Amino acid sequence: MQLAGISHRPESEDTAVLADHQLQVRIQTARDDIAQVELLFADSYLWQEGTTDLQRMALAPGLATQSNQYWQATLTVPTNRVVYAFLLTDTAGRTIGYGEGGFFADDPTNWQTVANYFHMPYLHVSDAELPPAWVKDTVWYQIFPERFANGDAHNDPADVQPWGAGTVKRDSFYGGDLAGITEHLDDLAALGVNGLYLCPIFASPSNHKYDTIDHFEIDPHFGTKADFQALVEGAHDRGMRVMLDAVFNHFGEQSPQWQDVIKHGQQSRFADWFHIHGWPVGRDPQTHQLNYETFATGAAMPKVNTQNPAVQAYLIDVTKYWVEQFGIDAWRFDVADEVDHGFWRQLCGALRAVKPDIYLLGESWHSSQALVGNGQFNAVMNYPLTQPILALFNGKLSLSDYVGKTNLELMMYRQPNQQAMFNALDTHDTPRLLTTLHDDLTKFKSALALLMLLPGSPCVYYGTEVAMVGGADPDNRRCMNWHPDDQAQQVREFVTALIKFRRQQADFLAASTLTWSIEDQCLTLTRTDAEQTITGRFNLGTTAVAATTTPASLMAAGVVGGQLTAGGFELTLA
Incomplete structure (x- = not known):
């Protein structure tokens, strides 16, 4: 028995309170090592008093990574208090117990010792911080407002270019605005989407608006607050939720707070709003290094000190304002992994007090268990889950490695949070999907x-539905194609049908079990519950194979x- 492969942590992603009296438990073991896992559990007080017996249930084998097998079960806990330990049997028939104190021999005395058990002192549904139920039913559509549609030429920047003309540059303006979205x-x-994710819309000198000047004002080139209200109301009338993008890791250099620091130096009332290590702010004349912290290495984006109570109050007021005044449904927080957790807990708690079913999403490019739950976000942008899809279809990842890596990511978070993860194959920060897949439309459709x-919760980047192309930023931010040719229109019809399928099956896909199988060059993903089975079969080889005839x-x-x-897929229902 490979003891080093066995791991479980209570009150982590290994345990999830699903509802009152309902606890999901999972444990990982080494692959191909353990034949059976059972859970022994009871109310600690009643068991020790002798008024109840230990209950016993088998865990089902679930997903397997490249090195580990996961096992899972859902317990009904009548008193909301539970202690539990695992009985593991390996493929040779040897048994061992596993609990809070580590491993112990499988004998009656040890099973009667409460110190051998993991503890969940009380199951509070409020502590579970279950994501809003509507998120798992949502297909998002990400909009880069400056490039989506120009609905009001009167607010265009002075240097606006004709729609779609020329090569897109970092400082290009084309006049996209809120009226165009409406x-x-x-x-x-x-198209069928029911969630709109808007990149920042607040006052800023750039086309991307990630260098905010004023968080309380709409950028004048995008329109007015009345325009935004019309957009929110129009979206809600059509059953769409609206998510705004907040940049709280840094401000733009033209923000009044930073300009006050430049003007007044250490005497500025905003001097402690930033991470400044020397005066006057700027570049050290000897080293030429900045003496203040920034986003990445960008001098124009000074990093904000979110441990300052005045900063905390200001940013919390910003987020509450747009919820209370305009009724938005969600926030996405840029560079969330570089902001301190204490601030996120304050902000998320304040927003949930205003709107209990608000969706709170953090940007992170890596596995980020520390950001999800524990008073913080419902989910993060799930790049570690979605990026391997691109490697798979480009032949950079074997089928078995893809399955192992994907299963690892699916086990990183509690199941309710995993259902709310933001899954996208391309965004404003990545090359476009079709370009990444070398203009192969068949693989493009299969990846989607x-x-x-x-x-x-899947997301479609604007223009993906008409097969727009584009390389790295800024080429991935071309103007929306509102006049697709016949081939692009056929892609739109395909994406529409795919979104319709996803939304019709949203509840099933959230609750069903997931299994993989590999046969030669084909990868099969099966989703199953007691009522139906949906199967996706993907040909990742270089030659054709026989298609499924039934179902x-x-x-x-x-x-x-x-x-x-090669590169194709088929989706069947049984």
């Missing part, structure tokens, strides 16, 4: 289908003459 809400409703089958296909790409071509 004008196209019916197009988005027809795989995304829609995975746990989480009938729901959707497919690359099926020709009874063959599933």
Whole structure:
């Protein structure tokens, strides 16, 4: 028995309070080592008093990573108090107990010793911080406002270019605005999305608006607060939620707070709002290094001191304002992993007090258990789950390694949070999907289908539905194509059908079990519950294979003459 492969931590991603009296427990073991895992559990007080017996239940084998097997069970805990320990049996029939004190021999005396058990002193549903139920039913659509649509030429910047003209540069302006988004809400409703994620819309000198000047004002080139109210109301009328993007790691250099620091130096009332290590602020004349902290290495984005109570109060007021005054449904927080956890707990608590079902999302490019739950976010942007899809379809990752890496990420968070993870294959920070997949439309469709089958809340980047291309920033921020050719229109019809499928099956996909199988060059993902089975089969090889004949296909790409071509997929329901 490989003891080093066995791990469980209470009150972590290994335990999830799903509802009152309901606890989900999982444990990891080494792959191909353990044949059976059982859980022995009871109310600690009643068991020690002798008024109740230990209960026993088997854990089901779940997902396997490259090195570990996960086991899982959901307990009903009548008193909301529970102690529990694991009985593990390996493939040779040897047994061992495992609890808070580590491993112990499988004998009656040890099983009667409470110190051998993990403790969950009381199951509080409020502590579970379950994500809003609506998130798992949502398909998001990300909009970079400056490039989506120009609905009001009167607010265009002075140096605006004709829509879509020329090569996109970092300082290009094309006149996209809030009125343009509102004008196209019916197009988005027809596409089927029911969540709008807007990149920052607040006052800023740039086209991307991640260098905020005033968090309480709409950028004048995007419109007015009345324009934003019309957009929110129009979205809500069509059943769409609205998520705004906040940048609280740093301010823009033109913000009044930073300008006051530049003007008044140490005497500025905002001197402690930033991380400043020398005066006057700027570059050291000897080393030429900045004497203040920034986002990345950008001098124009000074980093904010979120441990300052005045900063905390200001930023919390910002987020509450847009919820209370305009009724937005969610916030996405930029560079969330570089901001202190204490501030996030304060902010998230304040927002939940205002709107209990608000969705709070942090930007992170890596596995971020420390940001999810514990008074903080419902979810993070799930790049570690989605980026391997691109490597898989580009032949950079074997099928078995893809499955192992994906399962690892699926086990990083509690199941309710995993259902709320923000899953996207391209965003304003990455090359566009079709470009990443070397203009292969079949693989493009297959990758989107795989995304829609995975746990989480999927997102479509504006223009993906009409097969827009683009390399790294700023090329990935081209103007929306409002006049697609026949091929692009066919892609839109495919994406519309895929979103419709995802939304129709949202409850099933959130609750069903997930299994993988590999047969030669084909990867199969199966989602199953007591009522139905949905199967996605993906040809990751270089030659065609026989397509499935029964059950009938729901959707497919690359099926020709009874063959599933390289890069293609088929989706079936049984």
